Amino acid sequence: MENHLVKYIEIKNFKCFDDFKAEGFKRVNLISGKNNVGKTALMEGGYINLCSTDIDRFATALYAVKFMREKLRILSNNISIPDHVEKNLTDSIETCKNIAIKTNLNFTEYKLEEKNGQ
Numbered sequence: 001m002e003n004h005l006v007k008y009i010e011i012k013n014f015k016c017f018d019d020f021k022a023e024g025f026k027r028v029n030l031i032s033g034k035n036n037v038g039k040t041a042l043m044e045g046g047y048i049n050l051c052s053t054d055i056d057r058f059a060t061a062l063y064a065v066k067f068m069r070e071k072l073r074i075l076s077n078n079i080s081i082p083d084h085v086e087k088n089l090t091d092s093i094e095t096c097k098n099i100a101i102k103t104n105l106n107f108t109e110y111k112l113e114e115k116n117g118q
Helices: 039-051 056-074 083-094
Strands: 008-014 017-023 096-102 107-111
Touching: 017 039, 039 056, 039 083, 039 096, 039 107
Parallel strands: none
Antiparallel strands: 008 017, 008 096, 096 107
8 A cells, every 4th residue: 555655746847836846745644834835736736647647647637627726626536528628728738838747656747849830
């Protein structure tokens, strides 16, 4: 069971985190702080990292975080994205052009590069 727990996290270029590292996580952790310091962004980064096993799941996780933050204000694994929200998904991906999130369980890196003006 221990090898399924997040022991550390590194987040680069995601929301309020330019270069963030935290380690020493145990089975139960308390995350606290003042308003607007990144508690939710930390949880969203972990969610994206652990859900992103391929580019499709990365995009789905990124959109789910945007949707949950704006509409539901909760975290859940059971979000399915209908076809008609593709533009919102593209907009979500545009806001995270160069992120990297690493834990002992997964490494997620996404870079959006423009080539030949496209």
